[in-house]
Amino acid sequence: MSAKIISLAAVLVASVAALPQATASIAAVASASTSIATGPSTSVPLSTVLSSAQVSLQTGAASHGSKIPYWSRCPLPVTSTTTSSKRYAPTITWPFLENGNFIDWKTYKSNGANLGGWLEKEKTHDPIWWDQHAPDANDEWTFCQMLGPKCGPVLEARYTSFLNTSTIDQLASVGVNTLRIPTTYAAWVKVPGSQLYTGTQQLHLRTITHYAITKYSMHIIIGLHSLPGGVNSLDIGEGLGHDAWFYNSTNLEYSFLAIDAVLFFIATSGHTSSFTLAPINEASDNLAGFGSAAGLSTNATNWILTYIQGVFKRIALVDKRIPLMLQDCFQGASYWAPFYAAGTNIVFDSHVYYFAAAGTYSEYVLPAVCGQAAYIQESETKFPTFIGEWSLQAMFNNTLADRKSIFDTERYAWEKYNSGGAFWTAISYSTAAVDGEGTQRDYWSYIDLINAGVITKATNASYCS
Numbered sequence: 001m002s003a004k005i006i007s008l009a010a011v012l013v014a015s016v017a018a019l020p021q022a023t024a025s026i027a028a029v030a031s032a033s034t035s036i037a038t039g040p041s042t043s044v045p046l047s048t049v050l051s052s053a054q055v056s057l058q059t060g061a062a063s064h065g066s067k068i069p070y071w072s073r074c075p076l077p078v079t080s081t082t083t084s085s086k087r088y089a090p091t092i093t094w095p096f097l098e099n100g101n102f103i104d105w106k107t108y109k110s111n112g113a114n115l116g117g118w119l120e121k122e123k124t125h126d127p128i129w130w131d132q133h134a135p136d137a138n139d140e141w142t143f144c145q146m147l148g149p150k151c152g153p154v155l156e157a158r159y160t161s162f163l164n165t166s167t168i169d170q171l172a173s174v175g176v177n178t179l180r181i182p183t184t185y186a187a188w189v190k191v192p193g194s195q196l197y198t199g200t201q202q203l204h205l206r207t208i209t210h211y212a213i214t215k216y217s218m219h220i221i222i223g224l225h226s227l228p229g230g231v232n233s234l235d236i237g238e239g240l241g242h243d244a245w246f247y248n249s250t251n252l253e254y255s256f257l258a259i260d261a262v263l264f265f266i267a268t269s270g271h272t273s274s275f276t277l278a279p280i281n282e283a284s285d286n287l288a289g290f291g292s293a294a295g296l297s298t299n300a301t302n303w304i305l306t307y308i309q310g311v312f313k314r315i316a317l318v319d320k321r322i323p324l325m326l327q328d329c330f331q332g333a334s335y336w337a338p339f340y341a342a343g344t345n346i347v348f349d350s351h352v353y354y355f356a357a358a359g360t361y362s363e364y365v366l367p368a369v370c371g372q373a374a375y376i377q378e379s380e381t382k383f384p385t386f387i388g389e390w391s392l393q394a395m396f397n398n399t400l401a402d403r404k405s406i407f408d409t410e411r412y413a414w415e416k417y418n419s420g421g422a423f424w425t426a427i428s429y430s431t432a433a434v435d436g437e438g439t440q441r442d443y444w445s446y447i448d449l450i451n452a453g454v455i456t457k458a459t460n461a462s463y464c465s
């Protein structure tokens with residue numbers, strides 16, 4: 001074992017022992033158990049990073065499984081116009097896990113929502129607030145560059161005003177049992193030169209997750225959506241045009257430090273069993289192919305496999321029962337499955353967005369959904385699949401009246417064929433136009449959809465049964 005890994009384990013054991021009991025106030029729990037990592041100030045050679053992480057550079061990516069083009073193709077043709085007016089009301093019992101029961105994604109069913117655009121800001125989902133501060137910035141990196149020292153206070157205030165425990169109460173009222181929460185690496189590790197803000201994100205995360213877990217037995221997926229250097233050239237990967245995470249050993253080292261901090265957060269929560277760790281999101285080394293299999297090269301796959309091997313080592317030091325959720329980077333779960341032995345505690349996360357599926361009229365969505373859900377799971381039989389992002393917008397002809405059926409059909413299908421999913425996103429203030437009625441907010445804001453009566457506890461307008 002390397003010194004670094006041993007020290008992480010020691011810190012974890014010591015801090016868990018010192019953790020206040022569940023009766024302690026949230027603030028006490030929070031202050032006792034957040035930590036921001038710091039790392040090397042100069043670049044670290046790859047050999048050093050690999051040996052300290054006890055991993056080897058992976059080179060076998062060419063033996064990947066088949067790429068499943070679920071984003072553009074469905075077993076039922078997406079151009080189908082065969083719609084029936086019959087709607088079903090299937091009985092679904094969503095599980096709520098008690099503290100100490102670790103999740104088994106093979107049997108778990110997630111009725112989930114993302115807390116997107118909260119601790120990782122996106123201009124799209126909070127444009128009015130954004131434009132009050134830095135209208136010329138298009139990503140959080142530039143937002144903070146432009147605001148300088150004001151960035152911290154502005155973001156801190158927004159973390160509090162964007163959502164709160166009442167949001168969790170509302171989600172719970174319609175049966176939500178899972179929260180997927182994106183964060184930037186800067187919430188966990190201070191990377192020299194990074195413009196991303198490092199502040200009290202962990203305290204906000206602690207307050208909300210502690211409430212969701214203790215009051216509602218919700219399961220929490222912590223997402224590390226950006227990684228140092230940038231994982232996909234998008235705002236959510238670090239900054240627009242940034243993809244220097246790949247093949248950069250220093251950035252890999254910082255990624256491991258971020259993972260350590262997330263694991264520390266989980267281990268000091270008093271509810272280790274309530275968490276799943278998602279170490280990467282929508283990675284792509286070819287922006288032109290983003291959202292399709294062309295977005296990720298074999299070489300980049302090797303780099304991801306190397307990172308994931310290191311993440312598994314670190315999880316094992318804390319508790320192997322914490323699952324690793326691997327976002328499939330638009331390759332499909334079956335692409336990744338051959339790299340992992342049966343029994344590995346892994347769940348694959350695919351994102352299904354009909355607004356991005358070529359030629360999709362909202363009238364075509366219903367007949368496509370259930371076949372597509374079945375296709376995603378049938379093409380991957382070894383491991384569970386999860387639909388970590390979806391929304392209600394179709395490419396063309398969106399109508400407000402169609403939303404309930406589309407919501408109920410997707411929630412039902414992800415539950416029936418997959419391990420459930422997580423809607424993107426709990427809160428959206430997006431003002432962007434859609435083809436058809438309304439604006440993006442009408443199709444992407446879970447809380448608005450509850451308020452509009454579209455999302456109800458009962459699933460009673462499903463197209464398939």
Ligand SMILES: *[C@@H]1O[C@H](CO)[C@@H](O)[C@H](O)[C@H]1NC(C)=O
Pocket residue numbers: 161162163164165166167
């Ligand atoms: C949470 O936010 C909502 C809407 O932003 C607000 O109406 C409510 O008062 C807030 N609740 C708490 C407990 O702060």
Ligand SMILES: *[C@@H]1O[C@H](CO)[C@@H](O)[C@H](O)[C@H]1NC(C)=O
Pocket residue numbers: 043044229244248249250251
């Ligand atoms: C990796 O990225 C860092 C930070 O962007 C940079 O300073 C360094 O030169 C890059 N290369 C290597 C080999 O670490």
Ligand SMILES: *[C@@H]1O[C@H](CO)[C@@H](O)[C@H](O)[C@H]1NC(C)=O
Pocket residue numbers: 057247299300302303
């Ligand atoms: C392929 O990956 C290796 C290290 O994993 C890296 O050194 C090399 O530059 C990459 N090649 C290309 C063409 O990106």
Ligand SMILES: *[C@@H]1O[C@H](CO)[C@@H](O)[C@H](O)[C@H]1NC(C)=O
Pocket residue numbers: 361363397
């Ligand atoms: C889209 O909406 C228009 C106008 O409401 C309608 O005429 C047309 O048939 C719809 N297109 C499809 C493919 O359903």
Ligand SMILES: *[C@@H]1O[C@H](CO)[C@@H](O)[C@H](O)[C@H]1NC(C)=O
Pocket residue numbers: 456457458460461
């Ligand atoms: C579905 O259930 C909700 C209450 O949960 C009810 O308001 C709505 O009318 C029902 N819709 C249908 C189509 O039965």
